Amino acid sequence: MTDIIRNYDVDALVKLDMSHHLHPFTDHKGLHGEGGSRIITRADGVYLYDGHGEKIIDGMAGLWCVNVGYGRKELAEAAYRQMLELPYYNTFFKTAHPPSIELAEKVAGKLPANFNRVFFSNSGSEANDTNLRLVHHYWQSAGKPEKVNVISRENAYHGSTVAGAALGGMAPMHKQGGKLIPTIHHVMQPYPFKYALEMDPEEFGLKAAKAVEEKILELGPETVAAFIGEPIQGAGGVIIPPESYWPEIQRICREYDVLLICDEVICGFGRTGNWFGLETFGIEPDLITMAKGLSSGYLPIAASGVSDKVADIIMEKGGEFFHGYTYSGHPAACAVAIANIEIMEREKLVERVREETAPHLARALRRFDDHPLVGETRSRGLLGAIELVQDKATRTRFKPDGKAGGLCRDHFVKRNAIMRACGDVMVMSPPLTITTAEIDALLDVAAEALDATAKDLGVM
Numbered sequence: 001m002t003d004i005i006r007n008y009d010v011d012a013l014v015k016l017d018m019s020h021h022l023h024p025f026t027d028h029k030g031l032h033g034e035g036g037s038r039i040i041t042r043a044d045g046v047y048l049y050d051g052h053g054e055k056i057i058d059g060m061a062g063l064w065c066v067n068v069g070y071g072r073k074e075l076a077e078a079a080y081r082q083m084l085e086l087p088y089y090n091t092f093f094k095t096a097h098p099p100s101i102e103l104a105e106k107v108a109g110k111l112p113a114n115f116n117r118v119f120f121s122n123s124g125s126e127a128n129d130t131n132l133r134l135v136h137h138y139w140q141s142a143g144k145p146e147k148v149n150v151i152s153r154e155n156a157y158h159g160s161t162v163a164g165a166a167l168g169g170m171a172p173m174h175k176q177g178g179k180l181i182p183t184i185h186h187v188m189q190p191y192p193f194k195y196a197l198e199m200d201p202e203e204f205g206l207k208a209a210k211a212v213e214e215k216i217l218e219l220g221p222e223t224v225a226a227f228i229g230e231p232i233q234g235a236g237g238v239i240i241p242p243e244s245y246w247p248e249i250q251r252i253c254r255e256y257d258v259l260l261i262c263d264e265v266i267c268g269f270g271r272t273g274n275w276f277g278l279e280t281f282g283i284e285p286d287l288i289t290m291a292k293g294l295s296s297g298y299l300p301i302a303a304s305g306v307s308d309k310v311a312d313i314i315m316e317k318g319g320e321f322f323h324g325y326t327y328s329g330h331p332a333a334c335a336v337a338i339a340n341i342e343i344m345e346r347e348k349l350v351e352r353v354r355e356e357t358a359p360h361l362a363r364a365l366r367r368f369d370d371h372p373l374v375g376e377t378r379s380r381g382l383l384g385a386i387e388l389v390q391d392k393a394t395r396t397r398f399k400p401d402g403k404a405g406g407l408c409r410d411h412f413v414k415r416n417a418i419m420r421a422c423g424d425v426m427v428m429s430p431p432l433t434i435t436t437a438e439i440d441a442l443l444d445v446a447a448e449a450l451d452a453t454a455k456d457l458g459v460m
Contacts, residue, residue: 125159205242231277269293
């Protein structure tokens with residue numbers, strides 16, 4: 001079996017995969033019916049290569065995460081050096097190690113001035129679990145244990161653990177036991193394309209924010225602990241809120257003494273043209289969720305940024321925080337994350353996104369605005385979306401929901417390119433190292449995929 005795997009006997013690998021491997025977010029009956037998985041064997045820059053040698057442009061940076069691109073030897077070397085020196089030790093029991101200390105300082109230095117402490121975990125899901133625990137620990141320490149309710153948004157994604165799925169607003173996940181925490185509540189998302197057909201977007205932004213205030217009043221402000229939101233909803237379909245939305249959310253949280261959790265798992269580490277999406281939208285949170293771009297996906301690591309407001313109360317009141325993970329602050333993962341941030345600084349990737357590639361993507365996407373299948377294109381930083389509709393005037397979708405997106409995604413795959421279908425929204429989130437020429441190449445494939453999808457649906 002080892003020889004099969006190491007020599008990339010692709011057909012044998014597909015059979016082994018189907019025999020032994022349960023994949024995340026997968027219809028396994030459907031996967032087996034289609035003949036199994038595509039085997040990805042290596043990657044470099046913005047390209048993947050499968051077991052047959054096919055070169056694939058990755059418009060999704062893996063899962064929104066490979067910000068510095070594939071094939072970075074310095075990240076592998078950082079892991080290697082650390083594993084030789086100290087491969088593992090925990091950060092429980094009043095111990096620490098140099099990589100966790102250095103990374104905590106480095107991350108805090110990128111956060112707003114009132115964020116000086118970081119709690120490490122291993123994924124965005126775990127970081128949001130941590131934030132939920134921190135919220136309750138904070139209010140208990142502050143003498144307000146009745147503040148237990150947390151407000152999130154429909155179609156939000158905050159992870160796949162029990163707490164992460166409950167915090168998120170994905171209906172299919174909730175149907176499979178993802179809504180097991182009764183103190184988590186959901187309100188409308190700030191999705192102008194879907195909900196503001198005949199409304200000014202900025203007016204709609206205020207309306208969407210008001211839904212949070214109405215839920216606070218319904219539950220009773222004295223019982224509401226926190227509101228959680230992504231600056232831009234990623235897996236929900238790259239939902240970019242109107243400019244009026246976040247300032248009003250900020251006002252509401254302050255007025256009713258509600259903690260604000262900013263989920264930066266996708267937007268963080270340069271994706272929106274700033275180090276964090278909170279800078280892009282002027283958000284002033286109390287807790288910040290980080291993962292993905294923290295290590296560019298090279299090793300699993302995540303973090304919760306904890307504001308002085310929250311940390312000071314917890315430290316002043318004392319008492320153990322009964323929470324943590326075996327691999328919290330894993331030394332090799334921390335070493336890779338440090339090296340990853342140093343690459344971003346040295347190559348000025350955040351500035352490059354803001355000044356060069358993000359404006360180019362915004363201009364390039366507009367080529368599809370007149371396509372018969374496209375209801376809207378939008379982007380912020382290196383996050384982009386193409387809305388697929390049956391009727392452009394009414395924004396009516398094809399039935400069943402997700403049909404058009406699934407067809408379009410498959411046409412991308414056939415052409416050795418990756419864009420993701422979030423329902424009937426085609427989304428992109430390429431490595432921050434992508435060039436303008438590579439953006440154009442990806443969108444050339446998008447043009448072919450859109451035309452092919454339109455023909456499948458009888459639109460062209």
